[in-house]
Each structure stands twice: as structure tokens, then as C-alpha cells.
Ligand code: SF4
């Protein structure tokens with residue numbers, strides 16, 4: 238009786254800490270790895286159409302992403318968008334045409350301060366120590382609160398059973414069931430093997446992936462040397478996906 | 483106590499049968515949704531919450547407010563509400579059950595719903611919503627049931643019950659506030675991300691919940707022997723009036739802020755609901771008629787409610803309450819949820835409209851709630867009427883009229899057989915007679931046995947002490963002689979009992 242009471246109290250104390258931590262922007266820990274990505278839009282847009290398409294397709298193929306006949310059901314991790322809608326606060330009517338017409342690949346920003354994980358009632362989505370926001374498809378109850386919370390619309394829900402709609406099954410990667418949410422994971426399964434994310438590999442150098450905490454990494458150097466922008470930075474979510482224009 | 487639920491007339495059973503059919507249709511549609519996934523709804527990648535969450539949001543309001551209006555009865559011993567308290571609580575309980583069912587049918591993986599409690603995440607508002615809703619359901623059922631049990635045994639309230647009642651009041655406010663925070667706390671949704679969310683919710687709730695309560699009480703008055711007294715209904719009507727005005731005021735404040743400051747990301751959602759979004763030659767305007775209907779109904783209802791003469795007129799009350807209810811349902815239901823997603827966070831305008839299975843499921847959930855409320859209300863009515871019958875002389879109301887305390891004593895009721903005009907002292911006697919003489923089954927004896935109006939009732943004009951045998955006569959007299967409008971004639975015409 239007393240034992241369980243004490244256990245409850247300690248549990249509550251640790252939970253209180255977690256609540257507080259969830260409301261405060263976490264201090265950036267310089268010791269750990271913190272994965273981030275830079276997309277060089279000019280370089281990417283110079284690629285021929287087929288190569289650009291490959292960047293999106295490779296993700297679909299290796300992650301067993303279904304292709305549904307109806308647009309409303311679609312599941313996507315990375316897709317092409319335009320400048321105006323991706324960067325609504327950077328848009329103006331006198332943008333040079335080549336910027337206005339840029340094709341902008343969008344994917345989960347792996348926010349440093351992610352609103353999506355904050356709202357999840359089950360802990361089915363959370364931020365890992367290396368900064369990647371990931372999903373547990375076995376825990377997700379499909380409430381779609383995270384979809385309401387993500388300010389970028391980067392999450393997809395399995396409105397129907399995805400398995401019959403996977404064009405070619407990749408047996409080394411899992412499939413999802415109907416009723417759960419999914420999104421880009423920065424290819425954690427590849428990072429574990431020491432590989433780069435698949436889209437980065439297919440992008441012919443226009444995507445740069447690396448450790449933002451390491452001042453010597455390529456990504457940190459590029460960010461220091463170029464002016465970069467992020468999506469809706471005014472919301473305080475601190476995206477770790479940067480764009481060069 | 484529970485036996486009252488299975489003792490009913492033809493009307494009662496046909497009503498139950500109708501509800502069961504609606505629930506069955508909803509159940510079948512839900513099976514279809516469960517098999518095929520939520521793709522059978524109108525929801526999409528862009529609009530990922532729709533009719534279900536809209537109804538959930540609205541019903542949280544009903545749940546909270548139906549109770550709060552009747553709680554003063556316990557706290558301040560406000561006698562006029564004595565008979566409606568249990569109804570309020572049962573309505574609240576039924577509404578909470580509907581809320582939970584709506585969440586359940588909205589989940590992609592309802593089989594895992596317990597993950598919310600097995601893996602609780604204290605940073606998610608949804609956890610607190612879950613706790614507050616389930617706690618609230620428990621509180622309501624325990625309180626209402628105990629009160630009824632006490633009433634059956636004619637006992638006073640015990641201390642623990644009073645404590646529970648005290649807890650229930652802030653709890654009711656909390657379910658509402660927490661639900662508002664569910665939306666208000668999202669930085670990425672400018673349509674919801676406003677501190678006004680919780681107050682707006684409360685105001686809307688205090689208009690819609692009591693309206694529903696009034697409508698149900700009026701229905702009960704009409705179809706059963708249960709009479710909560712028009713005074714109590716009128717008092718609840720006052721609450722509706724204030725709340726509806728506050729609700730419209732807050733909507734106005736919201737609209738001013740959005741349109742005058744014109745922050746584009748806030749503005750676009752409001753443009754969508756009020757005028758539609760133009761893209762090329764096409765206008766996305768599916769929600770425009772919806773929102774305007776709600777606004778116009780709300781404004782008309784508010785005007786009718788603030789004029790006391792109109793508000794207190796029994797003829798209009800059901801009608802205005804119906805308008806309030808529909809207006810708030812449209813505005814705090816789908817009208818609050820769906821436009822938050824249009825345009826989407828990446829600027830796409832994709833519209834939403836519920837599909838047939840989705841609507842049938844929603845209707846089914848409403849059916850469940852109404853069925854639960856009907857059964858609970860039936861029990862409450864049964865217990866209350868029985869109590870009235872047993873008590874020889876019940877002190878009903880203590881009305882202070884011009885500082886003179888008047889005690890109105892209600893006579894024991896009489897029952898008359900409609901078929902042969904025989905009069906009996908109790909309903910049971912009359913039922914027995916109906917069965918023996920007219921071959922009417924006991925279950926439907928309410929068709930034959932009606933309460934006989936005590937013939938001794940008289941009305942007295944307070945201003946000149948003239949006595950009338952019916953209220954209308956007295957009102958006419960008041961109008962002619964004392965220039966008192968008929969609508970407020972209850973101020974001068976009081977019931978008197980002849981010795
Ligand atoms: S982009 Fe959206 S899904 Fe990705 S971490 Fe940020 S809030 Fe979450």
C-alpha cells in the first residue's frame with residue numbers, strides 16, 4: 238500500500254518534470270549528434286525532371302508507401318511544392334521568376350521543438366536524442382491530433398489499408414496498417430547502418446545531411462557560409478530542415 | 483428504481499423502437515467503416531477532423547452546462563430547480579457518453595484506445611480531456627442516482643453527496659476548458675489559436691446545453707405527468723438568454739480582431755467561412771451557407787431572448803431554444819473544426835463534407851445518447867411522481883411575493899378513467915380498473931388513466947383580490963383592469979388553495 242503510494246508520487250514527480258520540459262524550448266545540447274538537412278533549391282531545380290522525380294520515388298519505394306487512386310487518401314513523406322505555399326511569409330509579388338517557380342521538396346522538418354509530439358496522447362510519436370522525430374506505429378491510436386498540430390502538414394494518415402496499394406513490396410522495411418499516422422523519419426533505418434537518407438543519396442548533392450552540432454560537418458559549414466531560410470520560423474518550432482535559395 | 487424504465491406506454495415504446503432502429507443503422511455503418519477504414523468518411527489528408535470531432539466538441543458543452551444550471555438547486559437550496567436537477571445530470575451523463583463514443587468512432591485504431599491510459603503522456607491535453615470526461619461521467623451518474631434514491635426514500639442529502647456536488651461544479655467547467663485548450667494550444671492553426679477559445683466555448687455551451695434541457699423538459703411536460711414547473715423552465719431560459727448574447731459578443735470580438743488587424747493567416751479561414759475562397763473562377767464556398775445560417779439563427783434567437791416578454795412566452799420558448807441549439811451546434815461543431823483546416827497548412831484549399839456512412843454513424847451516436855437519456859429520465863420521472871403520490875402534503879414552493887410568505891400546498895392527486903369517468907385515489911387502482919373493465923393492459927394504462935385536475939384550484943389577482951377559476955380569466959382581468967400585459971400576468975395572478 239505505502240510502497241505503491243510512494244511509487245505513484247515518484248511517478249508523478251517525474252511526469253511533472255516532463256510536463257515542464259514539454260512546455261519549455263529545450264536547451265540545445267552541443268554534445269550530442271543533432272541531425273539536420275539542407276536543401277539547395279537552385280542546385281535541385283537544375284536537375285533534370287527524371288532525376289528530381291527519382292528523389293521522391295526512391296522514398297516511396299524503400300518505405301513501402303502506398304499509391305492510392307484517390308487524392309484525399311494519399312500518404313506522402315516527401316513531395317514537391319511551390320515557393321509561395323512553402324514559404325508564405327517570404328513571398329512577395331516582385332520575386333524573381335526563377336524563385337517564384339522553384340520546385341520545393343517538402344518533408345518533415347524534424348522540428349527541434351515539435352508541436353506534433355507535444356500533443357500525442359500515447360507517446361506514439363516522439364523526438365529522439367539525435368533530434369529525429371519518429372513514430373511507433375504499434376502504439377498510435379489514430380486520433381490524428383498530431384496532424385492537427387503539425388504546422389506544415391507533413392503527416393499522413395492511413396485512411397484505408399495501405400498494403401494492397403504498395404506497388405512493389407520492400408521486404409526489408411515494415412508496412413503500416415490502416416488507422417495509423419506516418420511521416421518521414423530521416424531514414425533512421427539507414428542512418429543506423431551508417432548510410433545517408435535515401436533522398437539525399439538520390440539528390441546528386443543538392444540535399445546535404447549531417448550533424449548540426451558538429452561545427453566541422455559539411456552541413457554546418459554550408460549553413461555558416463550561405464543565407465538559408467526555414468518554413469514558418471516565426472512559430473518557434475525550430476525546423477532542422479534548411480533551404481538555400 | 484430501475485423498474486420504471488420498463489414500465490411505459492405505447493408512446494414510450496415506439497420512441498424507444500425508433501431510437502433502436504437509428505442506432506442499428508449507425509452500428510451497421512460503423513461496421514462498414516471499421517472494415518474499410520476512415521476512407522469511407524469525407525475526411526482527407528487536408529481536413530483530418532470532421533463531423534465526429536465537431537459533434538464531440540459541441541457535446542462537451544452540452545454535458546457541462548446542462549448540469550451547471552441546475553446545481554444552484556443543491557447549493558442554495560433553490561427550490562424551483564428541485565425537480566429538474568436530476569434531469570440536468572442525466573442529460574449531462576448522456577452527453578458525456580456521446581462525447582466518448584464520438585471520439586471512439588473517430589479513432590483509426592479504436593482497439594488501442596487504452597493506450598491513452600496505459601502510456602499516458604502528461605504533455606498532451608488529450609490525456610487531461612480523457613481524465614476530466616470520464617471523471618465527470620462518474621460524478622454525474624453517482625450524484626443523480628443517489629439523489630433519486632434519497633428521493634425515493636424521502637431522505638435528506640448526506641455530507642459525502644454534498645461534497646461530490648461541490649466537486650462537480652468546477653469539474654464541469656474543467657471539461658469544457660480542457661477541450662477548448664485541445665484546439666487553442668495549437669500554434670500551427672491560427673483559426674483555433676486564440677485565448678478566446680475557452681470563454682467562447684463556455685458561452686456557447688451555456689446557451690446550447692440549457693436550451694436542450696428546456697426542450698426536453700417541455701417535451702416531458704407535454705407527454706408525461708411530470709411537471710417541473712414553468713418557473714424553473716423560465717429561470718433556465720434566462721441563462722440561455724445571457725449566454726447567447728455573450729456568445730455572439732465573443733464571436734463579434736473575434737471577427738473584429740481578425741478583420742481589422744487582417745493578419746493573412748488568420749483572415750483566410752474567416753474569409754473561407756463567410757465568403758468563400760476564390761481560386762481562378764471557382765469559389766470554394768461549401769461552408770458559407772452553413773455559417774450564415776448559424777449566425778442568422780443565433781442573432782434572431784438572441785433578439786427574441788433578450789426581450790423578456792418574448793422569452794417568457796411559453797409559445798415561443800421551445801422555438802427559440804431550438805434555434806439556439808441548432809445555431810450553436812452548427813457553429814461550435816463542424817463550423818469550429820473544419821475551417822481550421824481550410825486552407826491547409828501548406829495553402830491548399832480542399833473542402834470537406836460528411837459522407838452518408840459518416841452521417842449515419844453520427845446519427846447513431848446521437849441515438850445512443852438520446853436513448854440513454856430517455857431511459858434515465860423515465861426512471862427519474864417515475865421516482866418523482868411516486869414520491870409526490872406518497873407524500874400526503876408536500877410543501878412545494880416557497881414564494882416570496884411582496885414580502886409575504888405564502889405556502890402553496892399541493893393536494894394529493896386523483897386519477898380519472900377516460901373511458902368511463904370513474905375517479906380513483908391512485909394510479910394503480912385506476913390501472914387495475916382499466917384492465918378489468920376495459921381490457922387495457924397495465925403497461926399502457928396511461929392511455930386510459932389521466933390525472934384529474936384538482937377542481938379546487940383558483941387564481942387570485944394580487945392587486946385587487948378578485949378570484950377566478952382559471953388563469954386566463956385572471957390574466958384578462960389583469961390586462962383590462964390593471965394594464966398588465968398578458969405575457970407577464972404571472973406577476974399578479976397567483977394560485978390559491980381553498981380550505
Ligand atoms: S514538421 Fe510537423 S511532423 Fe515534422 S517534426 Fe515538425 S511538427 Fe512534427
Ligand code: SF4
Pocket residue numbers: 356357358359360361362376377378379380381382383384417418
Ligand atoms: S495519431 Fe498516433 S501519433 Fe498522432 S497523436 Fe494520435 S496517437 Fe499520436
